[in-house]
Amino acid sequence: MSNALRISRPAGFTDNAVAQRPIREIPGQISEPKKGRLRAVTNTQTSARTKSRPKIQFAVVSVLGLALIMGAQLIMSLVLSDGAYQLSRLKTETVQLQRTTADLSQKIEVLASPQNLAVSAEKLGMVSATRPAFLNLNTGVVTAGVKNIGRGTSLLGKTSVSNIALEKLGYLTVLAPETSETEIFSTTTTTTTTNTSANDPNSTGIIAGPKTN
Amino acid sequence: MQSVFMTRRRVLFGAILVVALIAAFVIRLVDIQVVRAGEINKQADGRRVVTSPIYGERGTIYDANGQVLGETVIKYNITAAPNNVMPFSSRRLPDGTVEKIPLEQVVNELSEIVQVPADQIMSAITTDPEANFAYIAKRVDFDTYQRVKELGISWLYSEQVPTRIYPKGAVAGNIVGFLNEVGGTGVENFANQCLQAVDGSETYERSADGVRIPGSDIVVEQAQDGGDVTLTIDADLQWFVQQALQETTKELGAKWSMAIVMEVETGKLRAVAEYPVADPNYPGATEAETWTSRSFTYLFEPGSTFKSLTTAMMLDAGVLTPTTKFSVPGKWQPRTGVNVTDSWNHGTLQLTTAGILIKSSNIGTSQMADLMSKEDRYNYFKKFGIGTKTDSGFLGETHGSLAKAANWDNQSNYTIMFGQGVSVTAVQLASAYQAIGNEGLRLPVQLVENCTLPSGEVIEPEQEEPVQVVSPGAANTTINILENLVNNSWLTSRLQIDGYRVAVKTGTAEVAKGGKYVKGLYVTSNAGLFPAEDPKYVVIAVMGEPTKDKTSGAVSPLWKQIATHVIKHYKIAPSTTKSPTIAQEW
Numbered sequence: 001m002s003n004a005l006r007i008s009r010p011a012g013f014t015d016n017a018v019a020q021r022p023i024r025e026i027p028g029q030i031s032e033p034k035k036g037r038l039r040a041v042t043n044t045q046t047s048a049r050t051k052s053r054p055k056i057q058f059a060v061v062s063v064l065g066l067a068l069i070m071g072a073q074l075i076m077s078l079v080l081s082d083g084a085y086q087l088s089r090l091k092t093e094t095v096q097l098q099r100t101t102a103d104l105s106q107k108i109e110v111l112a113s114p115q116n117l118a119v120s121a122e123k124l125g126m127v128s129a130t131r132p133a134f135l136n137l138n139t140g141v142v143t144a145g146v147k148n149i150g151r152g153t154s155l156l157g158k159t160s161v162s163n164i165a166l167e168k169l170g171y172l173t174v175l176a177p178e179t180s181e182t183e184i185f186s187t188t189t190t191t192t193t194t195n196t197s198a199n200d201p202n203s204t205g206i207i208a209g210p211k212t213n
Numbered sequence: 214m215q216s217v218f219m220t221r222r223r224v225l226f227g228a229i230l231v232v233a234l235i236a237a238f239v240i241r242l243v244d245i246q247v248v249r250a251g252e253i254n255k256q257a258d259g260r261r262v263v264t265s266p267i268y269g270e271r272g273t274i275y276d277a278n279g280q281v282l283g284e285t286v287i288k289y290n291i292t293a294a295p296n297n298v299m300p301f302s303s304r305r306l307p308d309g310t311v312e313k314i315p316l317e318q319v320v321n322e323l324s325e326i327v328q329v330p331a332d333q334i335m336s337a338i339t340t341d342p343e344a345n346f347a348y349i350a351k352r353v354d355f356d357t358y359q360r361v362k363e364l365g366i367s368w369l370y371s372e373q374v375p376t377r378i379y380p381k382g383a384v385a386g387n388i389v390g391f392l393n394e395v396g397g398t399g400v401e402n403f404a405n406q407c408l409q410a411v412d413g414s415e416t417y418e419r420s421a422d423g424v425r426i427p428g429s430d431i432v433v434e435q436a437q438d439g440g441d442v443t444l445t446i447d448a449d450l451q452w453f454v455q456q457a458l459q460e461t462t463k464e465l466g467a468k469w470s471m472a473i474v475m476e477v478e479t480g481k482l483r484a485v486a487e488y489p490v491a492d493p494n495y496p497g498a499t500e501a502e503t504w505t506s507r508s509f510t511y512l513f514e515p516g517s518t519f520k521s522l523t524t525a526m527m528l529d530a531g532v533l534t535p536t537t538k539f540s541v542p543g544k545w546q547p548r549t550g551v552n553v554t555d556s557w558n559h560g561t562l563q564l565t566t567a568g569i570l571i572k573s574s575n576i577g578t579s580q581m582a583d584l585m586s587k588e589d590r591y592n593y594f595k596k597f598g599i600g601t602k603t604d605s606g607f608l609g610e611t612h613g614s615l616a617k618a619a620n621w622d623n624q625s626n627y628t629i630m631f632g633q634g635v636s637v638t639a640v641q642l643a644s645a646y647q648a649i650g651n652e653g654l655r656l657p658v659q660l661v662e663n664c665t666l667p668s669g670e671v672i673e674p675e676q677e678e679p680v681q682v683v684s685p686g687a688a689n690t691t692i693n694i695l696e697n698l699v700n701n702s703w704l705t706s707r708l709q710i711d712g713y714r715v716a717v718k719t720g721t722a723e724v725a726k727g728g729k730y731v732k733g734l735y736v737t738s739n740a741g742l743f744p745a746e747d748p749k750y751v752v753i754a755v756m757g758e759p760t761k762d763k764t765s766g767a768v769s770p771l772w773k774q775i776a777t778h779v780i781k782h783y784k785i786a787p788s789t790t791k792s793p794t795i796a797q798e799w
Binding site: 103144160 | 280
C-alpha cells in the first residue's frame with residue numbers, strides 16, 4: 001500500500017499528510033480500498049478526465065479576474081493621470097492666484113504710503129485737523145490742543161518725499177492736484193526719467209523703464 | 214519504475230530551469246539596481262527629472278505700526294528660445310482659432326509691453342538663432358508678465374526673480390536701506406541675520422508635456438523663510454518730519470539736514486529723518502552719501518546744545534545751583550594758551566547759572582567748568598553716552614570722539630564744555646537729551662523693536678543696562694532752565710508752543726574739514742524736550758552748512774513745526790502747570 005501511495009503522492013507530501021488525507025477524497029474511483037490494491041494508472045486517467053471540468057471554470061474565472069484587474073488598473077491609471085493633469089492645472093491656478101494676491105497686496109502697500117495718502121486726501125478736499133481739544137474726565141474741563149503751524153491745514157508742502165514705487169504704479173501723476181502743486185511732481189518726474197540708467201543696483205542689463213503717464 | 218524516474222528527472226530539470234531563470238533575473242536586477250544604478254538613473258533623470266529652486270522668502274521690514282517698509286515680491290525676467298523662433302508665430306485666440314502673425318508684429322507688440330526697443334528684442338532673438346535662451350526683459354512686474362503671457366507666443370518664457378520693493382519709497386529710506394551685491398545698507402544689511410531666507414530646491418519627474426508625474430515629488434531641500442523685522446520708526450511721523458525737513462533745508466540753502474524724534478520713556482527712535490535721502494527703490498537717483506543714515510554715521514561738533522549736559526552735571530555734583538552768581542567778562546584768558554570768547558560782544562555780565570545757559574555764554578560755561586575736575590566731567594560725558602556707539606545696532610554707526618580727560622589741553626578743557634573739540638552723532642545727542650528728559654536715566658537707543666521668526670518666535674534686540682547719568686533733580690532743573698530759554702529769550706516767538714511747556718537749547722558749530730575749521734561753514738541745531746513737566750519726546754533738528762541764514766535760530770521754526778506735529782500725532786495733552794521763572798541775572 002505504501003508503495004502505491006508513494007507513486008501517486010505529489011512531491012512534498014508528508015506521510016502524515018497522506019495518512020490524514022482520505023483516499024475517498026475522489027469518490028468512486030478506488031473501488032475496493034480495503035483490498036489493499038491500487039490501480040494507480042487508471043485512477044490518474046480517470047481523475048484527469050473528471051478534473052478537467054472544474055479546470056475550465058477556474059481558467060475562465062482566472063482570465064476574467066485578470067481582465068477585471070487589468071481593466072480596473074487601466075481605469076485607475078487613467079483616473080490617476082487625469083488627476084495629475086487636474087492637479088497640475090489647479091496648482092498652476094493656485095500659483096497664479098497667489099501671485100495675483102501678492103501683486104495686489106503689494107500695490108495696496110504702495111498706495112497706503114503717506115505720500116499717496118496726503119495727495120489723495122488733499123484731492124478729496126481734506127485738511128489737517130485745526131485744533132484738537134482735550135476733555136479731562138476728572139475735572140470735566142475742555143482744553144484746546146496745539147494749533148497747526150507751518151503749512152496750516154495743508155497736508156502737503158512745496159516739496160514731496162520721493163516714492164518711485166508709487167510713480168511706477170502711475171498714481172502720483174493721476175492724483176496730482178492740477179494747480180499749485182505742480183512743483184512737487186516736476187521733481188519726481190525728473191527722477192523717473194533718469195530711472196532707466198544702468199547703475200540701478202536693483203537691476204542689471206535691459207530693464208523695463210517705469211510706466212509714466 | 215522507469216516512468217517514476219523520468220518524472221523525477223523532469224521535475225529536477227524544471228527546478229533547475231526555474232532556478233537558473235531566477236538567478237538570471239537576480240543577476241540582471243543587481244546589475245541594474247546596484248552595479249549600473251548610478252549611470253542608468255542619470256540617463257533617466259536627464260530625460261524627465263527636473264530640479265527647480267524653491268525660494269525662501271526674505272522677511273519683511275515693518276514700521277512700529279505694522280506698515281510695510283520693505284518686502285519681497287516676485288518679478289519676472291522675460292526670456293526667449295531663439296531656436297524656436299519662426300517667421301510666423303501661431304497664436305491661439307480666445308475663441309479657439311489659431312492665427313498666424315509675422316515676427317515683426319510679435320516683436321513690436323512685445324516691445325510695447327516690456328518697454329524695450331523693438332530692435333533690441335529683434336537682435337536678442339536673431340543674433341544667435343541656434344541658441345535656446347536669450348533675455349528679452351529683466352525684472353518686469355506682474356502686470357507686464359501677464360500681458361506677455363496673454364500674447365500666447367510659444368517661444369517666450371519667463372523666470373521668477375524675487376525682488377525687494379519699498380512701498381513707502383524714500384520714507385525711512387535712510388534707515389531701511391537696500392540690498393546690493395555686497396550686502397546692502399541700513400536695516401537690510403545689519404538685520405540680515407533675521408531677514409535672510411535660505412533657498413531650497415525641489416526635484417520631481419515631469420512627463421513629455423511638462424506635467425508632473427504623480428507621486429514623484431522629491432523635495433531635496435526645504436526652503437526657509439526669513440524673519441520679519443519691526444522697527445521703532447513710525448512711518449507716518451517719519452514722512453511728516455522728512456517733508457518739513459526738506460522744505461526748511463531748501464529755504465535755508467543748507468547742504469544737508471537731519472531731524473530725530475525719540476521717545477523719552479523708552480529710548481525708541483520714532484523718526485530719523487534726513488535730507489537728501491535715498492529712495493531704496495532706486496538709490497541710483499541720489500548721491501552715494503545718501504545710502505546710509507547720516508544721523509548715525511555723521512560726526513559733527515554739537516556746539517551750544519552741549520551746554521545743557523555741562524549744566525546738568527554741575528547741578529548733579531552740587532557745585533552750583535540754577536541761581537549761582539557768575540561775573541562773566543567780555544573776554545576770558547584765565548591762563549596761557551586759553552582764550553574763550555562769546556558769540557556776541559559784551560562787557561562784564563552778572564549772570565546766574567540759568568543766565569549762562571539761556572544766553573549761551575561760552576565764557577560763563579568755561580567758568581562753571583573750573584568748579585569740577587576734568588576727570589569728573591569726562592566721566593559725566595561718558596555716562597551721557599558721548600564717544601560711545603549707541604545700542605541701535607545701525608550699520609556703520611560711529612562712536613564719535615571724546616578725548617580722554619588726560620589728553621584735554623588747557624583750551625579743550627573749556628571748549629569741550631560748550632561742544633567744541635568733541636564730536637557726536639545726532640542720535641547720540643538725542644540720547645543725551647533723553648537722559649535729561651527721563652529724570653537723568655539714559656535708556657539704550659532702540660531702532661529695532663524685534664525680529665519675528667517664521668516659527669513665531671520673537672527675538673528682542675540685546676541692550677545695555679540703563680545708566681543713571683544725573684539725579685532727577687539735576688535733570689529737571691536743567692529742563693526748567695531750558696524752559697526759561699523758550700519763554701524769555703529772543704527765540705520765544707520761534708519756539709513757544711501755545712498751551713505747552715517746552716525746553717529747547719540751540720547750538721551752532723563750525724564745520725571742520727581736514728582738521729581745520731572752514732570759515733562760514735556751520736552746523737546749526739536745536740535740541741529740546743516736551744512737555745517740560747513730564748517730557749515725552751526729544752526732538753533734534755540739525756542743518757548742515759546753511760547758506761541763507763546761518764544762525765541756530767533759523768532752525769527753531771522747524772523744531773517747533775516738528776514738535777507741534779508730534780504733539781498732535783501722539784495726542785499729548787496741554788500742560789496744566791506753568792514753567793517756573795528762574796533769574797538770569799543778579
